[in-house]
Amino acid sequence: MSDDRAVTDDASPEETTAEGLLSVADLDAGYGDLQILSAVDLAVGAGEYVTIVGPNGAGKSTVMKAVFGLATYMDGAIAFDGEDISGLAPEEVIHRGVSYVPQNENVFAGLSVRENLEMGAYILDSVPEDRLESVFERFPILDERQSQRAGTLSGGQRQMLAMGRALMLDPELLLLDEPSAGLAPDLVDEMFDRIDAINDAGTAILMVEQNAMEALERCDRGYVLVQGQNRFTDTGEALLGDEEVRREFLGG
Template identity: 60%
Template sequence: MTLLEVSDLRAGYGDLQILNGIDLSVNDGEYVTIIGPNGAGKSTLMDSIFGLTDHKGGTVSYDGEDITGLDTEECIRRGMNYVPQDDSIFPTLSVMENLKMGAYTESELSDEKLQDIYSRFPILEERTAQVAETMSGGQRQMLAIGRALISEPDLLILDEPSSGLAPHLVDELFDKIDEINADGTAILIVEQNAEEILNRADRGYLLTEGKMQREEGAEAMLADEEIRQEFLAG
């Protein structure tokens, strides 16, 4: 079943149009990545799905319903959540306070949900009272993802989750994302480590200059010599 469908999406910021007729889909439980050069519009696309850009045409549908331009809170209520690039946490709040913020569409953060997050990210239970800005980059990213999972999304959207992380932390983070997907949550991810993420994803899209150029199975993209030379460092 198609969970997310983007059709002929045109969007940008103010008078600047960055996306020029984007088509994209994510099926229930699927793991999909978007690759492309810096400045291609990947982050703008992620923002646009979540209603954070200026809409200039086209549609975004989720679970068969048009959600084009809906605000962030309503997107979360519909069953999706988004971790944008670069420290999408509340830096002056503790780990626990950040996680409670993830339950803002509900009356409270249940013990069951909290324990589920701690089972995925044990470091967060160890650092419950720690102020978020004093944590390492990898721990902050785990906190951001953990907070997003509080709403139990069917689709988790991630923009460059390994950005700024030490190399030895990247595989650990990707393994956590794999586990989230294996448990049934669909993943849509933009990631600078394109080869690594294609090794984990089901399908990939190639985005350049605000337009989708390719859509193929991840294995096919990895085997494509042109893609390897241009986007996977040979």
Template identity: 60%
Template structure:
């Protein structure tokens, strides 16, 4: 079984099911990417993995434990870090204070973790005393990822990390995500920039109407003619 194995996920927000028999998985040190058209249920699938959506059917097994009924805050303590797409920084707090907020579950010395984040994102070290609300969109995303890393996660989940940023910033963020994965952290990422995301993905999941349409390596999905034509713009 995979390090994270979410199988048969079926459920919604009280009405009709948004997810139907949806499966996602990722191994330690790998990048798994969830792509698909708008309304495909990508972010909903991510929320289901994190416990923000009650599943009617299916299970989520993480690091050998069935966490299907575990509350989101318990999943954080179990080793999950989640970065939502919007409202993912405390705009009135400084960069450093945002990072410190990320360590709320820890009672050990966080200095080394903070320096690791500053090493990964040097611009944050420069702006450590600046309110996060004054940063650019790309810099805010770095703060959000850095804050999640402060929990020392075993799995980092990112919901549209490059939304609203320039192509250059997108490439930089993807490079950093690969760098994080190389430290042994599993990455599960929902991304609208499908082609670029699949280029860095070990595995990819193409969702359509809440179900898996294609599942393969990132390289194989990029080479798949139907995937290219239907989801990657040719």
């Protein structure tokens, strides 16, 4: 890779993508008084697929939670669709057009599949049937198991349900935290294929993923975080081809 790769300590989100949907600049965030992120920059363009990778404890999920209002905002700027959302509560961020799928406890185990999906539309006056049908078309297994309790689904099916519920509001940006975590190896590619299809349909994706090789192969752009700070930013292809990135973060 050439020497002009983007190292985001020097690059602003505005420089990273021409049509910024999400723009994060100089973000400090953490939990309570514990600071995890320091001057993090990140951007997601309209319809773009962006992934965050890095070692355990790098602050990857904290970036996502800070955007969604689940981490403690300390300093910097978070803008979505040109409006400042720094420090807003999750219920306010949802109304702006952002949906979030956490890694753990991402379904209501005691509710049916259909009830889970209906919960995804809780901010609306009524459940839009066309959105339900769209989710069922995207995830046919959920249609087949509408009345089944979510807690009895397989890991892959629960992840599909969590994503389907997040899509009930037809978000402009979908935040995915470790979507392949805990899945059997033969289901990982299928899950990534489904994420590709969501993005191909026009929804921007910001994803945190430990399966860095697979994520970078599929995304438009990637960020490598280390100890709560930006280390590298570039296209997924360029990061995969960078010897230092491969040696330090991708296993050689």
